Amino acid sequence: MDGVQNVPRAGIIELVFGEPDPALLPVTEIRRACATALDGGRTAALPYGANEGPPELRRLIAARIAATEDRKVPEGEIAITGGNSLAFDQVLTRFTTPGDTVLVELPTYILALGIVRDHHVDLEAVPVDDDGLDVVVLERILDALALAGRRARLLYTIPTFQNPTGTCLSAARRRRLVELAAAHDLLIVEDDVYRELVYDGVAPPSLWSIAPVATVLRLGSFAKTIAPGLRVGWLNGSATQVEHFAAAGFVDSGGCPSHFSASVVACYLEGGGYPARVERLRSEYRARRDALAAALTEHLPPGSSFVVPGGGFFIWVTLPEGLTASALLPVAERHGVSFVPAAQAMLNGDDGALRLAFSMYPPAQLAEGAKRLGAALGSFSAGR
Amino acid sequence: MDGVQNVPRAGIIELVFGEPDPALLPVTEIRRACATALDGGRTAALPYGANEGPPELRRLIAARIAATEDRKVPEGEIAITGGNSLAFDQVLTRFTTPGDTVLVELPTYILALGIVRDHHVDLEAVPVDDDGLDVVVLERILDALALAGRRARLLYTIPTFQNPTGTCLSAARRRRLVELAAAHDLLIVEDDVYRELVYDGVAPPSLWSIAPVATVLRLGSFAKTIAPGLRVGWLNGSATQVEHFAAAGFVDSGGCPSHFSASVVACYLEGGGYPARVERLRSEYRARRDALAAALTEHLPPGSSFVVPGGGFFIWVTLPEGLTASALLPVAERHGVSFVPAAQAMLNGDDGALRLAFSMYPPAQLAEGAKRLGAALGSFSAGR
Numbered sequence: 001m002d003g004v005q006n007v008p009r010a011g012i013i014e015l016v017f018g019e020p021d022p023a024l025l026p027v028t029e030i031r032r033a034c035a036t037a038l039d040g041g042r043t044a045a046l047p048y049g050a051n052e053g054p055p056e057l058r059r060l061i062a063a064r065i066a067a068t069e070d071r072k073v074p075e076g077e078i079a080i081t082g083g084n085s086l087a088f089d090q091v092l093t094r095f096t097t098p099g100d101t102v103l104v105e106l107p108t109y110i111l112a113l114g115i116v117r118d119h120h121v122d123l124e125a126v127p128v129d130d131d132g133l134d135v136v137v138l139e140r141i142l143d144a145l146a147l148a149g150r151r152a153r154l155l156y157t158i159p160t161f162q163n164p165t166g167t168c169l170s171a172a173r174r175r176r177l178v179e180l181a182a183a184h185d186l187l188i189v190e191d192d193v194y195r196e197l198v199y200d201g202v203a204p205p206s207l208w209s210i211a212p213v214a215t216v217l218r219l220g221s222f223a224k225t226i227a228p229g230l231r232v233g234w235l236n237g238s239a240t241q242v243e244h245f246a247a248a249g250f251v252d253s254g255g256c257p258s259h260f261s262a263s264v265v266a267c268y269l270e271g272g273g274y275p276a277r278v279e280r281l282r283s284e285y286r287a288r289r290d291a292l293a294a295a296l297t298e299h300l301p302p303g304s305s306f307v308v309p310g311g312g313f314f315i316w317v318t319l320p321e322g323l324t325a326s327a328l329l330p331v332a333e334r335h336g337v338s339f340v341p342a343a344q345a346m347l348n349g350d351d352g353a354l355r356l357a358f359s360m361y362p363p364a365q366l367a368e369g370a371k372r373l374g375a376a377l378g379s380f381s382a383g384r
Numbered sequence: 385m386d387g388v389q390n391v392p393r394a395g396i397i398e399l400v401f402g403e404p405d406p407a408l409l410p411v412t413e414i415r416r417a418c419a420t421a422l423d424g425g426r427t428a429a430l431p432y433g434a435n436e437g438p439p440e441l442r443r444l445i446a447a448r449i450a451a452t453e454d455r456k457v458p459e460g461e462i463a464i465t466g467g468n469s470l471a472f473d474q475v476l477t478r479f480t481t482p483g484d485t486v487l488v489e490l491p492t493y494i495l496a497l498g499i500v501r502d503h504h505v506d507l508e509a510v511p512v513d514d515d516g517l518d519v520v521v522l523e524r525i526l527d528a529l530a531l532a533g534r535r536a537r538l539l540y541t542i543p544t545f546q547n548p549t550g551t552c553l554s555a556a557r558r559r560r561l562v563e564l565a566a567a568h569d570l571l572i573v574e575d576d577v578y579r580e581l582v583y584d585g586v587a588p589p590s591l592w593s594i595a596p597v598a599t600v601l602r603l604g605s606f607a608k609t610i611a612p613g614l615r616v617g618w619l620n621g622s623a624t625q626v627e628h629f630a631a632a633g634f635v636d637s638g639g640c641p642s643h644f645s646a647s648v649v650a651c652y653l654e655g656g657g658y659p660a661r662v663e664r665l666r667s668e669y670r671a672r673r674d675a676l677a678a679a680l681t682e683h684l685p686p687g688s689s690f691v692v693p694g695g696g697f698f699i700w701v702t703l704p705e706g707l708t709a710s711a712l713l714p715v716a717e718r719h720g721v722s723f724v725p726a727a728q729a730m731l732n733g734d735d736g737a738l739r740l741a742f743s744m745y746p747p748a749q750l751a752e753g754a755k756r757l758g759a760a761l762g763s764f765s766a767g768r
Contacts, residue, residue, distance in 0.1 A: 003428050003433060003434045003437075003438040003439050003440065003647075004428055004431045004432060004433060004434060004639075005431065005432035005433055005434055005435065005639040005640075006431070006432060019431060019432055020431075022430070022431050025430045025431070027422050027430065028422075030422055030430065031418065031419060031422040031423075034415065034418035034419070034422070035415055035418070035419070038411050038412075038414055038415035038418070039415075044387050044388055045613055046406070046409045046411065046414065046611035046612070046613045046614065047388045047389065047390070047403060047404075047406050047409070047611070047612055047613050048388060048389035048390060048403055048612045048613060049387060049388060049389055049613050050387045050388060050389055051389065053387075054387040055387050056387065082466065082470075082638075082641055083638045083641075084638070085633075085634040085635075085637035085638035086466075086470075086634045086638060086641055088634065089477070089632075089633065089634035093473070093477075093502050093503075094502065097504065098482035098504050109637075111633065111636055111637035112633075112637065113633075114631075114632075114633030114636050114637065115633030115634050115637060116633070117633060118477050118478065118632060118633045118634075119477075120481065120482050120504075223638075227430035227431070227644075228430070228431055228432045228638070228639070229429055229430045229431050229432060229433050229639065229643040229644045229647070230430065230643075230644045231638060231639075231641055231642070231643060231644065247498075248473075248498075248502060249469075249473065249495065249496075249497075249498030249499030249500070249501060249502045250469040250470045250472065250473035250499050250502075251469075252495055252498050253469035253493075253495035253496065253498065253499060254466075254467045254468070254469035254470060254607075254612070254615060255388075255389040255612070255613065255615075256389075257466055257467075257470055257615055257641065258615070259613040259614075259615060260611075260613045260614045260615065260644075260645050260648075261644050261645065263387070263613070264644075
């Protein structure tokens with residue numbers, strides 16, 4: 001696996017990477033889709049692509065949204081992106097000005113912080129609890145900023161199966177959040193990358209689907225359900241926002257940033273196997289979540305806690321009072337297991353929790369990982 | 385050709401698009417490369433890619449540079465990009481701060497201006513003449529900025545077969561430019577996208593190859609020689625600069641932005657057909673350049689002038705005194721030919737020239753386009 005981003009170290013069960021198991025990637029299907037995209041006289045996959053992305057992919061995404069979210073989306077409210085990370089960078093470029101305040105969740109997706117920090121904006125954090133982002137604190141922050149003559153321009157949030165906590169924003173908070181955003185002219189960037197990976201019932205409605213028009217930019221992606229290396233996602237917003245987004249200088253110059261991959265994804269979706277694939281992934285990752293949760297229940301010491309997430313890739317473990325995850329990490333790695341300490345996803349130094357990803361390993365290895373984590377916690381506590 | 389960026393209008397010979405002729409795209413070869421990239425157990429093309437891009441592609445690019453530019457490049461001085469436009473956006477994000485001064489050529493690549501304008505920097509222009517960027521004026525601008533307590537942070541230049549003028553920076557000016565840059569701590573971004581498309585002799589050495597280390601970031605691309613829709617290019621700089629570039633937030637999060645396409649390009653290059661393909665393109669585009677130049681000589685009215693470019697995609701026509709290209713454009717389109725008026729590539733309103741691209745049409749159509757342009761100029765001048 002030369003040339004990939006995340007390579008597990010020998011002897012360590014890496015519960016670090018929030019990435020699809022390479023064994024579950026649709027290699028054969030994508031090979032077939034490439035052949036279709038480049039079949040015979042078809043050359044539309046190779047010239048500069050339309051700024052908003054291949055129209056056939058936009059139509060197929062609209063159809064999937066209609067089927068799974070019961071919402072009819074005009075093509076003009078969809079732009080194809082180069083994945084959620086580039087899309088978020090592009091949103092920051094196009095929708096913020098240096099010195100603006102950008103709000104993130106606490107804890108948030110670690111690597112989103114680097115994207116925000118590339119944009120010369122002020123960063124403020126809104127805490128997350130078991131029901132997701134705390135909208136009461138958010139309102140307080142928005143009011144305080146307004147009093148200080150400042151304005152929060154944008155909120156980056158993962159309301160559904162959050163990274164890193166696995167939590168879902170409650171229905172009441174979803175409604176309140178979009179109300180607050182509309183009232184304060186706060187643009188919500190909804191990272192909705194885990195929506196399809198729901199293991200119990202159905203995923204809650206996206207913020208984008210319940211908000212007044214132009215309040216939410218929703219970022220969807222095929223990174224978790226098809227393959228991350230393709231770098232294909234999409235943005236939903238008002239037609240004006242979509243146009244503004246897709247008129248980024250580098251897109252106006254180079255065309256859709258994922259044009260070839262997006263054409264391949266369109267051919268893959270046209271093949272009709274995507275809904276069944278998503279079902280298979282749900283069942284596979286559900287089994288992994290269950291295996292990790294059961295083993296954690298068995299092996300974690302008293303005083304630890306976690307909530308079983310309804311979807312996504314992560315279990316967030318709160319450690320017994322007084323333990324810090326960053327100090328635990330080297331001990332855990334000596335025991336052959338790794339994780340992301342809370343401090344990396346925090347802006348306030350809190351480090352009493354850790355993130356475990358259950359996407360990369362089959363159930364037996366996840367159980368072994370939990371066992372090693374329990375042993376590491378035992379030896380760590382004993383040594384204090 | 386649904387979903388591509390540039391679609392010719394019926395009845396108009398569009399000498400507008402600086403894009404490879406779709407008929408010359410290597411559809412079959414890329415289809416084969418996709419099959420190789422996804423062959424059997426190979427799954428490295430589908431997970432998140434290494435931030436700096438697939439190592440095999442970096443090695444293949446190093447080998448091509450060694451063969452064509454006689455320079456040995458360590459892998460650490462190459463990062464794979466999502467094409468020159470995204471790479472330039474990423475350079476601006478990572479190497480400038482809002483309020484910095486960024487220098488561009490006058491005229492410059494039109495769509496580069498949009499990329500710069502996305503970054504809240506001050507834009508200043510340095511004129512280009514028949515020998516390329518005027519280094520005497522550049523020095524004056526650098527000194528004036530220094531006197532005013534400001535500093536030019538970065539210069540965006542296309543020294544080889546420039547877009548839009550087709551000019552090459554002279555050898556003496558190349559040396560002077562990198563001296564000035566080193567002395568003023570000015571970072572040169574060298575857009576080197578046309579290097580391989582040389583029609584007479586050999587292309588001049590890149591600024592990157594003659595400059596002190598860390599003075600030049602060179603952007604190379606496969607957009608013109610393989611296919612633009614793949615969005616694959618590379619950046620050359622010092623190891624530290626390459627690392628800083630590839631540590632962009634969105635790359636750190638999503639991996640190499642063109643990972644899948646880059647893996648496909650690596651397989652294509654491994655096949656060994658690239659040097660012969662470049663030769664074939666040179667011969668094809670040389671014939672097109674010659675056809676357009678000959679027809680312009682025949683059909684342009686007295687007082688017009690142009691220099692035959694030694695490579696690239698463009699001929700820059702200076703109009704007879706007093707004519708403006710933007711006013712000519714609708715007349716030309718009524719005659720069935722189109723072009724880019726100078727004003728779009730200028731920051732100072734100058735509009736006495738126009739850009740003709742000869743890449744998209746075979747010789748006979750280029751000749752017909754020149755004839756129509758001549759007729760349009762005749763009727764335009766008569767109507768004044």
